[in-house]
Amino acid sequence: MKNNIVKLQSSVNASFEDMLKVVLIEHDEILRDILSRMLRKLGHAVFEFDDGDSIIDKVNSISPDLIITDILLPNRDGVKLISSLRRDYPELPIIAISESRKVGNIDYLELAINFGANEAIEKPILYSKFIKTVEDVVSLSKQGWVSC
Numbered sequence: 506m507k508n509n510i511v512k513l514q515s516s517v518n519a520s521f522e523d524m525l526k527v528v529l530i531e532h533d534e535i536l537r538d539i540l541s542r543m544l545r546k547l548g549h550a551v552f553e554f555d556d557g558d559s560i561i562d563k564v565n566s567i568s569p570d571l572i573i574t575d576i577l578l579p580n581r582d583g584v585k586l587i588s589s590l591r592r593d594y595p596e597l598p599i600i601a602i603s604e605s606r607k608v609g610n611i612d613y614l615e616l617a618i619n620f621g622a623n624e625a626i627e628k629p630i631l632y633s634k635f636i637k638t639v640e641d642v643v644s645l646s647k648q649g650w651v652s653c
Contacts, residue, residue: 523548524550525544526549526567527544527549527552527569527571527572527573528554528564528567529574530557531574532575532579534555537555540630541553552567556579557585561581564590564594564597570598570643570646571642572590572598572599574602575601576601576602576603576616576617584620587599587621591620598642598643598646600624600625600626600639601617601622603617603628623646624641626638
């Protein structure tokens with residue numbers, strides 16, 4: 506596992522004020538790399554993690570502007586992670602992502618929203634939807650509309 510991988514790159518077009526510190530938690534290395542590239546292309550700093558356990562102790566030191574997390578993660582369930590983050594950091598915007606909405610009777614994306622995610626996106630993730638969701642969640646956060 507590659508825990509605590511940090512990739513920083515800013516776009517020439519992005520101003521420092523517009524740059525976000527984004528924590529991205531995704532167990533699938535390929536998808537994590539794709540999402541990270543999307544965010545870095547917009548000038549954001551991306552801190553990548555492959556499981557939910559590795560992030561809890563690092564949120565204070567990173568001070569992220571946004572957390573994007575998969576729901577089905579090794580070691581710590583993404584819904585539990587969202588719940589913990591929401592309890593400890595009520596103003597922190599969170600976007601949940603998952604491959605399937607439902608497993609049996611459980612709708613994981615709805616569950617993520619109920620436990621504190623601001624938005625949820627189903628995989629496969631479309632570039633335009635992903636970027637718009639990030640922009641919308643961050644914009645609402647800056648206006649004070651974060652806590653769920």
